[in-house]
Amino acid sequence: MVLELDNLRYQHPGQARPFIHIDHFALQPGERVLLHGPSGCGKSTLLSLVTGIRPARQGHIRVAGKPFSSLSQRRRDAFRADHIGVIFQAFNLLPYLSGVENVCLSAGFSRRRCERAGASNHRQRRDAAQDLLNRLGLDAATSVLPAWQLSFGQQQRVAAARALFGKPDLIIADEPTSALDTDSRDTLLTLLCEQCEDAGSALLMVSHDSQVADRFHRSVAFSALNGGGHHAA
């Protein structure tokens, strides 16, 4: 299993009942799963827990076979760098760095991913990043522009390339296409799914848009998953 959630509960400070309550959820290696549900239902909170940025105090999260949620914050951060790629809805990039440099950010925090990308030095990292950007449809001239000069669609492709760099076990995507038009959305999803397939990475994508479900192996409604979760909305 790439990802396994067991009896996971989370409540915001001051709340009496858990906001998130998931009995069991698992992802096979290479599996692509769509998690859909309306906005504000707690999907982003779940992803913060799964990526280990927010500590999970109750329940268990295992990533790539490791008891991820019981690691220390420091080791969880290092583990995330090694095993998880993340794509946000927007603001994925450091605006003042180029596309290539943004992709290399992942490499800077993880030796494992450098090795898996076959990049042992700075130059090889840039080449690997450029190669990945090419496959996602960004040419060399565009890749060296500072990120703020790129179009939104291009920025999301750079974000996808950064998540995919070094073939992590798990890619987490939080509404990556919600700000794109239908054509760009389809292009990005096609490329993302192709590259996940190539890299052998599992993909957990959260979206309010269930129209894209046909590209995934499985589609799960968040409300079905979050059985015991309590929502004001």
Add this chain to the structure above:
Amino acid sequence: MLPRIILASLRTRKTSATLIVVAIALSLVMIVGIERLRHQVRANFASTVSGIDLIVSARGGPMNILLYSVFRLSDPTAGIRWQTVQHLADHPDVKWWIPIALGDSHRGFPVVATNYSYLAHYRYGRDRALSLASGEWFAGADQVVLGSAVAQRLGYRLGDDIVLAHGASGPAIIEHDNHPFTVVGVLAATGTPVDQSVHISLAGMAAIHSGGLFRSGLPPLPGQQADTPDSVNAVMLGLQRRTAVLSLQRELSRYKAEPLSAIIPGVQLQRLWRMTAVGENALRATSLAVLLVALLVLVSTILAALEGRRHELAVLRAAGAGRLAVYGVIVGESLFLTLIGSLLGLTLLFVAQWTLAPLALAEWSLRLPDSFLSLRELPTLAAILLAGSLAGMIPAEKAFRNSLADGLTPRN
């Protein structure tokens, strides 16, 4: 990679970064500048008295004797009789002696009546003797030798006639205009009060005060102590053995013929510094406060910028940045700004020293330091850099906590 992120991120916040750098630079100029000036003033004072073992004067406050006889910063005490001077000159412990008679001035510069011993025996700095930049030492009673700053400020050249005024400073009330003096020599710059002095012979001093005319044709020859006034204000002594200083000091304080004070200039200087320490500490405290303000500006500017950087930090966190990397970015930034500010401050100081050096030497006979950074200042600089990085810890911790609270997606 972190340096690249720090630099690129700062480039997007040029204005506030520049202001912080300037604030830090100015506080460094204050801290290091005050310390350098203090050190240099002390070194200059120490240099001025470095060769003198004892200063003998009529009984009076030791501090006053030091200040008037060497630094010309105070009013002279009553004179001591020439017989006493003769007694000192003949004393077996005394190697050399320099008589000093004060009381006149020339356009604000003090007039020092002395003899050839002044040129031969006075030492400043590390055993350096006085030398003439041009002309020669006075031989006649109507001749004058100028300190370098006097010659430069008043634009006098060899052969010019000058008139001396009675009274130590300020506008001349009584001018001894029946005795014009001729400039025969100009001393080389020393960075001591010698530069600010006008030197005449004891005979010259006696003549202008006795109201008599110069006995032309009868100038006392150098070395031949023909110029014997009734009294002088002080005598500087050099001893055969420095170990005799204390016993001679005690002996002179019990001198029967008239009440004398003998002071050890080095000891008096130490007492002077102890007296001025309060003022110096106040200045230091002020400059520390300025640094503190600069650091607070640094912290508040970085903190204010954090709100706008939440996405940036979330991206870094998602890419795998842990606490260490977040601290690296924020503390690295404050350390970088402090470092650049310090370098700018040191450069400003260096340029200021370099530009003001000729002026300081001419106006106050103060030699400014010529170094960019001295070994003695390294601890101060290290402390400033350390304070700069510690200041970065506060926003760094806040940034890390923000990123925990924000999770993957910051709200704004």
